[in-house]
Amino acid sequence: MLTIPAPARAARGFADVDAWVFDLDNTLYPAHLDLWSQIDERMTDYITGFLGVGRDEAFRLQKDYYRRFGTSMRGLMINHGLDPAEFLHFVHDIDHSPIEPAPLLGAALAALPGQKLILTNGSVAHAEAVTGRLGLSHHFDGVFDIFAADFVPKPNPETYLRFLDRHGVDPTRAAMFEDLARNLTVPHELGMTTVLVTPDAAREVEREAWELEGRADPHIDHVTSDLAGFLHGIAAALTRR
Incomplete structure (x- = not known):
């Protein structure tokens, strides 16, 4: 231990x-399984389409909102009227097999x-x-x-x-x-x-x-x-x- x-x-x-x-x-x-990178990618994909911005800007907003609001989703809800249920369904559609x-x-x-x-x-x-x-x-x-x-x-x-x-x-x-x-x-x-x-x-x-x-x-x-x-x-x- x-x-x-x-x-x-x-x-x-x-x-x-x-x-x-x-x-x-x-x-x-364990963090080294890196499931979070999959969720990260899905978030960037969603934000790119939702806000109609490039991936660099989507990623910047994603990380800025994560740090300021606790989750990227919360920042998107407050500032852009995001539907949280739809967002969560999309970003958690990942490959869990590394676990x-x-x-x-x-x-x-x-x-x-x-x-x-x-x-x-x-x-x-x-x-x-x-x-x-x-x-x-x-x-x-x-x-x-x-x-x-x-x-x-x-x-x-x-x-x-x-x-x-x-x-x-x-x-x-x-x-x-x-x-x-x-x-x-x-x-x-x-x-x-x-x-x-x-x-x-x-x-x-x-x-x-x-x-x-x-x-x-x-x-x-x-x-x-x-x-x-x-x-x-x-x-x-x-x-x-």
Whole structure:
């Protein structure tokens, strides 16, 4: 298990956690599988046709809106009247075959006490495709997707509050696993134990620089590039109590 130390301070632990909350893309499956590049390409294709602009301009807007609004879709909705359902159907029409079953992750999830939930800026359909390929669908008690969030994405505070209310989660008894540090700011403020899931350092991953920042920020309790190993460690520690 490769775990990178969080900042030198008292990190929150997992002793009282009974709700395990996971982001989907680049968290439940490793970033080096590069599914996101497929989604990226589909977004650029859609924006090119939707706005009638060249691919360079479509890509620029896509990335600008992603950083400013949490998702490219949200920026397109606010500024251009985008139909989110149509957009999501188009951009998630990708090849999921690079994802392979993850039995070690499944065993780790099964060993954790309490409910396991997915909180994603994607759709339920996309989450089901991903967890189906991973062989993990039966481990999760629910998916809170962008439709449930009324198309308001992480890191907006109202999205986390709506999620907590929908699933009856006490944030002081919950842990959140994410690949973007900025999406862990609000969970930490709400009392959740936060875990930043980073790419495997031995694998080449194409991400924007800001997406990889934040592992030393005060709102990050733990950092790991091996989610399955990290969860096995938690389960073993809880068993020894």
